[in-house]
Amino acid sequence: MKKLDSVCLTNVKEVYNGPEGDLWELIMGEQIHVGGLTSSMNLASKAGLKPGFTGIDFCCCNGAGMRFLLKFQNALSMTGVDASKTVIDRAKLRSEKEGFGEKTSFILGDVCDSGLPENSYDLVWGEDAWCYVEHKDKLISEAARVVNTGGTIAFTDWIERDGLSDAEAERFMAFMKFPTLLSIHDYSNLLRENDFEILHAEETGIYAEHVDLYLDMLNKQLTYDALKLVGFDMATMESMGKEMAFMQKLAHENKIGQGLFVATKK
């Protein structure tokens, strides 16, 4: 596990309440995770979801994952928890607009202490977001608390892979505002400690090619739009470009990646 003491939830909220969050949506789309719809479909299929389930999306952002589960996987209802007000407001608006107002509910708060009732949901879902959560132990134990016995936890996340040095982790995590970064092994341990039986804990293998794609979008097509989001500040844009290029290097050296996890509560 890698830890960066200088980053906490306040910094993460600044990102997702402001233009940096909009920048991520610009280059990744409404689903702010690596692999978009294909990744969601893959995770849902590995989770073996059955129609009519009730779910929670921890770190739901603008709610795209919840609407995906309602639209494509026949969820009965979805509850989203996110700490950033801007994205929660957007999630409510978009869900209403797409006809899911009655099947969705939202909580503005920390996923480590959601306030949701225990043993009450069939699924806890997360897509490329838990890397922003400092206390992964509290997050996984909160997931274990709210999900039904026999229920499922299914998530993808940005992960540490072999060979990532402390200095490299510090630079990458400071740019991304990740307070902690776990490996597949770290997450597997946490899942077992919280009485989950692991069905999948694996690398997706799609991370590096997607980082290439995001840099291509920024450099070749969306440069003006991205600049506009940062107030046409060339220096900020150049420094972000440099950090993304560093991230691309780490990705191609297989030092960071995307993990996929599915487990059931015993």
Ligand SMILES: C[S@@+](CC[C@H](N)C(=O)[O-])C[C@H]1O[C@@H](n2cnc3c(N)ncnc32)[C@H](O)[C@@H]1O
């Ligand atoms: C990359 S976005 C999530 C993307 C979303 N899962 C999707 O696939 O579209 C990360 C989100 O995590 C939220 N977040 C980070 N730490 C959190 C915490 N401790 N509690 C609640 N939300 C948190 C941020 O506010 C942000 O909206």
